[in-house]
Amino acid sequence: MGAIQALRGTRDILPEEVAYWQRVEAIARGVLDRAAYREVRSPLFEQTELFARGIGEATDVVGKEMYTFRDRGDRSVTLRPEGTAGIARAFIEHGLHARGTQRLWYGGAMFRYERPQAGRQRQFHQLGLELIGCAAPRADVETIAIATDILRALGLQRLRLQLNSVGDAADRQRYRRALIEYLTPYKADLDADSQGRLERNPLRILDSKDERTRAIVADAPSILDALGSESQAHFTAVQQQLSDLGIDFALDPCLVRGLDYYTHTAFEIQSDDLGAQATVCGGGRYNGLIEQLGGPVTPAVGWAIGIERLVLLLQELTPPPAIAPDLYVVSRGDRAEAQALVLAQKLRHAGFAVELDLSGSGFAKQFKRADRSGAIGCLVLGEEEAATDTLKLKWLPVQEQTTLPQAQLLATTAELHARLNSLRHQ
Known part of the structure; x- marks a missing residue:
């Protein structure tokens, strides 16, 4: 019999590389401790309904990428594909809304059935932050600032913050109609995935990687033009406060992220050193998620950093951490x-x-x-x-x-x- 090997999309992290992971974890923990964020740990698997309701059944994550199975109690169970939904479930289940604003962070393995490539595995790891219970623009800015602090403390310099607002539910509905009206005449020219999304989830067409679709989208209406007065005021404040902190950013109206729960601010921090997989941190505001999962109306904002991509960067830019004994x-x-x-x-x-x-x-x-x-x-x-x-x-x-x-x-x-x-x- 042949030797058993790790499954495709999973990999062993050997001691020399683990030293980089430990460095990331130690520096991140220090930054988060100083900002008064506390660690929370949630299960690796949850009821499938949590992700179907929370992430959105029309997303690629739920529709194509989840590891879902029936357990011995005939319950549909899913290995977590991301961390926010589980934290939201824990927030509701343990009544954390009664304790005021919650500053939480987590780390661990996530699972998505994707095509493996450098920096993207089927079992991958994230470090995430959730600020739950504050609707103010400065909450958005604090979370972005903390992510920036972590990446800078790790020695990364060639970073770009891409910023957008996807507005509230009314803004998105208004924009959805305008986008469908614009894209419908081009339907036959869109890539196959985008054709399927046109009626189901048209905003996801904006971040298509297909070159022909991207050329069509370049002249599409901007979601920023569909924002109502409250959404515009929130986004303007976010931009001003980022500038006050000296954090540079670029507006990207096509940045919508891949999960349906986002509202208002959406952002990515990208590195010029990572090639096609440029995003090392992504997140945004999700004011409706906790209510959608059965909890009270609760504003929230958060992000996740991909550890594999971050370690790839560190291996290129810094010498291996010393692991010698005394x-x-x-x-x-x-x-x-x-x-x-x-x-x-x-x-x-x-x-x-x-x-x-x-x-x-x-x-x-x-x-x-x-x-x-x-x-x-x-x-x-x-x-x-x-x-x-x-x-x-x-x-x-x-x-x-x-x-x-x-x-x-x-x-x-x-x-x-x-x-x-x-x-x-x-």
């Missing part, structure tokens, strides 16, 4: 190996990153592995050291070596930390 422990002989295990654990409890060589091979091979590990210090225990409760401490960057009692090393951990830091930054 100390590498080499030992040879039964008594020395037993002492080395105890010593390594005590040093770990004292706050050091310690790799213990478990190979039992000769000292020469263990020393080579110590050099390759990137460790700053190498601790050596042989039969002689074991008999005298001593060890050899070798500082690898400068090739200095000394012999000292094991108890002395454990009693002077502050000095050990100081020397490690000094050598690491030389």
Whole structure:
């Protein structure tokens, strides 16, 4: 029998790449903590009805891309294709509206049956933010500013904020009629997907990737011209407050996002370094979603960052994060190996990153592995050291070596930390 491999559209993330993921998560958590957002964790699968009602049955996500199955209770269950609907369900189920404005964030795996390509997998990962309970334009701006802060803190510079408003329900209905009237004479010239969307979901035609369709859409009426006075005032305030923060943006009337729950502000943050899959963050306001799912009328705004695409960028732009241990422990002989295990654990409890060589091979091979590990210090225990409760401490960057009692090393951990830091930054 052949070896079993990962399913198409899924991939293993090996330790060297995981270091980038951990960097993203640590920096994002720091930015979100400072902005008073709290982490929430929702299930990987939900009732299918949640996504059908929340995302919209006319969307590609619900119609073509969801992983849906019937469980042993004959219930229709779906692996979550995005995070917002699950957070909205949790907001309603746990009565969070009674606690005032909620600043929440989440991270984890999502699932869509799409054609795999660089930065897009069938199991993919998102970091998302939801600000629930505030209708003010500054809520939209705060969320965009936080996303920008995270991406900048990661060292990304070549970023573009694309901004649009899709208005409220009345605005969209008015625009929908105008768009159908404009596109109907061109129906035969549209790509097949857009022909199917013309009556069902015409706004999605605006972000078609088909070149001929894009040429037709270029002269279509602008949704910005269909906005009512309240929507115009909201969008004007968003633009002014972004400018006040020094966040540059470009208006894109064709930006509608792929999910039906969006209202008013819609946005994407794109990178010039990612080619066709340029969007690293996308989101917007969704004032009607919580009511649509059975909760109270509640305004909300949020976004999601695609971790795979972000890691691709970081791998191109930054060196791999250091994952070397502080100390590498080499030992040879039964008594020395037993002492080395105890010593390594005590040093770990004292706050050091310690790799213990478990190979039992000769000292020469263990020393080579110590050099390759990137460790700053190498601790050596042989039969002689074991008999005298001593060890050899070798500082690898400068090739200095000394012999000292094991108890002395454990009693002077502050000095050990100081020397490690000094050598690491030389």
